[in-house]
Amino acid sequence: MSQTYLTTEQLSERIHYDARTIRNRLKDSVLLEGIHYIRPFGGRKLLFIWETIQQDIGKASAEVAPASMVSSLPKAGLIPMANGGVAHG
Structure with missing residues (x-):
């Protein structure tokens, strides 16, 4: 399987993040x-592997607030936490 290697600047153009943000955050x-x-x-020098980033780019968002949990937040009194857990309010 062939991999596409991108510089920080090229990755920046593809995912619409500043190159500094990629390097620092x-x-x-x-x-x-x-x-x-x-x-x-x-x-x-850093070379980013596009196929892996493309595959993983949405995983963090999906893990933080799965669709089934989002619909139950108001009635259950759950407060989402930055680490992916919930606080009971």
């Missing part, structure tokens, strides 16, 4: 080395 929090990006030849 997404890298190593949701984009993981060895899964979503590599450092060719052990250098400083």
Whole structure:
């Protein structure tokens, strides 16, 4: 299977995030080395693996608030938490 490698700037154009945001906020929090990006030849340059990012891009949102949970929030008094859990209000 062939992989598409993108520079930070190319990834920025595809996902509509600033390159700085990718480097400072997404890298190593949701984009993981060895899964979503590599450092060719052990250098400083990053190459992002487009197919893996494309596959995983919506997973975090789906895990935070599944459709079945969203519809039950008002009547159940649940408050969604940033870590994906809920608080009982």
